[in-house]
Structures are given as structure tokens and as C-alpha cells.
Amino acid sequence: MNSIAVGVDIAKQVFQVHYVEPETGEIVNRPIKRARFLEHFANRACCLIGMEACSGAHHWARQLVKMGHEVKLMPAEFVKAFNIRNKNDAADARAIWLAVQQPGKAVAVKTETQQAMLALHRMRQQLIKFRTMQINNLRGLLTEYGEVMAKSRAALDRAIPAVLERVAERLPAVVIDTLREQWAGLTKLDEQIAQIERRMRAWKKEDQAVKAISEIPGVGLLTATAAVAMMGDPKAFSSGREFAAWAGLVPRQTGSGGKVNLHGISKRGDTYLRTLLIHGARSVLEHSKEPGPWVEQMIKRRPKNVVIVALANKIARTIWAVLAHDRRHQKNYVSVRPAEAVCGL
Structure with a gap:
């Protein structure tokens, strides 16, 4: 017997649920309080x-998985295609109910440990953003008084003591003290970022898995x-190419009438992970003594940035292969299709 499809539009306090009763054919689309949400599914098939x-x-x-239900998480853009006309909780729940019954790639449900690590990354990213904003704010404010400093953090730390001494002769002490506090705050942000990295x-x-890749x-x-x-x-992806x-490390495609045009990378997925992979590829290209024959041949015929993105794509596929097949990375490993697959047996 097939499982009953249920669409759930989650929110802070009130969830909207949409499904069709298999026995009566009644269409149910009603709100459920957050506190009673799990209770609603506790005794259901x-x-x-x-x-x-x-x-x-x-x-x-x-x-819900602990209760024995099957859960399919879907990207919001996939669900949006099924939302017709009005945008409200009831319409969203119905769109999710329609989307969950369609074949499509589901988002893998993350464990609490994985989400905890993502939380560390997000907090570190936010602290770096605050630090950059504070540095730019200090440079901008001091520029108003004719004190221009270089862009790097090291240049700021070298120049700002002398700059504050010069402007202290012209500005009120309350402003100078506040600028010193803002500069000292950069050290506190550095310590918080370093502590997260130590964890x-x-x-x-x-x-x-982290040690392996x-x-x-x-x-x-x-x-x-x-x-x-x-x-x-990792097995939620069928191949490294899919990962x-x-x-977002593959070309974006447009085409019609059987002709497909390839453009720049699609930039789908998480920007943060894609940025890390591209920076890692750039590091390999610039600092590795032996980047490999594949990279050396590509550098001769393609622009540098194209080679970097192609190498980032290869790194992503290697990450998937190591995790999905549960084995260590081998530098000169060559993937070979099984004989059965080649012969069609």
C-alpha cells in the first residue's frame, strides 16, 4: 500500500498541513499549532x-523519521513552480503536497552534529563580516580628517597609533577614545574567530570523514x-558530477531546437562552499609544485580562472568519491568502469 502524501508548510508558530484522506477522499488543508504538530502524526500510518x-x-x-514516516525535503524553487495564483499558507501547503509526489532530487536530512558544524561556520563567517565592516568603518571615518591608510589589516594596525595621535590634537577626546575602543574590538573579534577554528x-x-577528505x-x-x-x-548524490x-560548479545551459549553449558556472547551491572550493583550487594552482599533467595541459589552452573553476569541480567530485565509497584519497587513482558495465551484462 502506498504512503499517504502530506504537504507541510512550516513556520514559527502555526504549521499548515495539506493531504487527501484515502478512505473518504476529503481534502484536508488546515493549520496546526507548533506544540501539537508531532502529536498529529504520532498515531497515523x-x-x-x-x-x-x-x-x-x-x-x-x-x-518525523523517528516516528517511522518518510520525509522529503525539497528546495523552495522546486516547490514554487506548483504554487498557482495566491501566495498564502494554504496555497503553499498544497504546492508542497503536489511537489512531494513528483520525481525530483530531495535534500538530504542533516544530523544534529552536521548542523552544529554548520552553525560554527555561519558564526565564524558573521564575525569575519563584522571585522571587515569595522576595519572599513575606521578607515572611512579617519579619511574624513585627511588620514588615508592602506587597505590591509596589517597596514591599519601599523598606521593607526600614529594617526590617532595626530588627530587627537584636533578632535574631542570622546571621539578618540571611541576610535581606540573600536580598534581594540578588532582583537576581540580575532580571538573569537581563532577560538571557533580551534574547535x-x-x-x-x-x-x-573530515580526516579522509x-x-x-x-x-x-x-x-x-x-x-x-x-x-x-553522500549517497544522496548518484555521482560526483551530481555533487x-x-x-554550482558546472556550466549554465540555455538552448532550444536541439542546440545547447554552455555559459559560465550556474552558481547554484551554497555560495560559501563553492567559494571555499574555488579558493582551494586557486591555492593548488599557485602553490603546488606538481599540480598534475591534467592541470598543466589545461593551463596551456584555457584562461587561468577557467582552470581554477575546473579544478574546483574536480576537487568536489573527489570529495564525493572519497566519502561515498568510504576509502582514502589516492593521488594517482584512475577510475575504471567495471567490465560488466562496459559489456552491458
Whole structure:
């Protein structure tokens, strides 16, 4: 017997549920309070529950899976195609109910540990953003008084003591004290970022998957921990090519009438992970003594940035292969199709 399809539009306090009763054919589309959401599914037969992969979705998916239900998380853009006319909770739940019954790539449900590591990455990213904003704010404010400093953090630290002494003769003391406090705040942000990175290193020592992909050239601490956490279950992707496409490292396609045009990378997926992979590829290209014959041949016929993105694509596919097949990285490994597949047996 097939599972009943249920569309759930989650929110902060009130969830909207849409399904069709198999016995009576009644269309049910009603709100449920957050506190009674799990209770609604506790005594029901196994259901195929669809939800958008948004804030809180992974938590509710884990709870529903424990009850024996099947949960399918879907990208919001996939669900949007099924929302006709009005945009409200009832229409969204119906769109999710329609989308969950269609064949499509589901988002892997992440574990709490994986989400915890992603939380560290997001907090580190936010602190770096705050630090950059504060540095630019200091440089901009001092420029108003004719004090122009170089862009780097090291140049700021070298120049700002003398700059503050010069402007102290012309500005009120309250302003100078505030500028000194803002400059001192950069050190506190540095300490917070360093503390998060130390916690990531400690987690790296305990996680076998992170240790395995850290052996891949171009994959450092940040890329390894982010890739494992964002991927979820590596077997949710059928191939390394699919994972690279999910990360947005493949060409965007447009075409009609049988003619397909390839453009720049699609930039789909998570921007943060894609940025880490591209920076890792750039590091390999610039600092590796032996980048490999494949890279050396491509450099001769393609622009440098194209080679970097192509190498990032290859790194992403290697990450998937190591995790999906549960084996260590081998530098000169060549993938060979099984004889049965070649012969069609």
C-alpha cells in the first residue's frame, strides 16, 4: 500500500498541513499549532511528508523519521513552480503536497552534529563580516580628517597609533577614545574567530570523514568540515558530477531546437562552499609544485580562472568519491568502469 502524501508548510508558530484522506477522499488543508504538530502524526500510518528545506526543516524531519514516516525535503524553487495564483499558507501547503509526489532530487536530512558544524561556520563567517565592516568603518571615518591608510589589516594596525595621535590634537577626546575602543574590538573579534577554528580542528580529529577528505590537495580545515556538514548523506548524490552540479560548479545551459549553449558556472547551491572550493583550487594552482599533467595541459589552452573553476569541480567530485565509497584519497587513482558495465551484462 502506498504512503499517504502530506504537504507541510512550516513556520514559527502555526504549521499548515495539506493531504487527501484515502478512505473518504476529503481534502484536508488546515493549520496546526507548533506544540501539537508531532502529536498529529504520532498515531497515523506511514506517510510521505514533504517540506521545504528551510529554517527548522531538518529538525522536524528528524523527529518525523523517528516516528517511522518518510520525509522529503525539497528546495523552495522546486516547490514554487506548483504554487498557482495566491501566495498564502494554504496555497503553499498544497504546492508542497503536489511537489512531494513528483520525481525530483530531495535534500538530504542533516544530523544534529552536521548542523552544529554548520552553525560554527555561519558564526565564524558573521564575525569575519563584522571585522571587515569595522576595519572599513575606521578607515572611512579617519579619511574624513585627511588620514588615508592602506587597505590591509596589517597596514591599519601599523598606521593607526600614529594617526590617532595626530588627530587627537584636533578632535574631542570622546571621539578618540571611541576610535581606540573600536580598534581594540578588532582583537576581540580575532580571538573569537581563532577560538571557533580551534574547535573545528578538535572536531576534525574525531571525525573520520573530515580526516579522509583533508588529504585531498586543496581541501583544508574549512573546506573539509563545511563539505561534510553540507553534503549530509553522500549517497544522496548518484555521482560526483551530481555533487559538483549541486555546488554550482558546472556550466549554465540555455538552448532550444536541439542546440545547447554552455555559459559560465550556474552558481547554484551554497555560495560559501563553492567559494571555499574555488579558493582551494586557486591555492593548488599557485602553490603546488606538481599540480598534475591534467592541470598543466589545461593551463596551456584555457584562461587561468577557467582552470581554477575546473579544478574546483574536480576537487568536489573527489570529495564525493572519497566519502561515498568510504576509502582514502589516492593521488594517482584512475577510475575504471567495471567490465560488466562496459559489456552491458
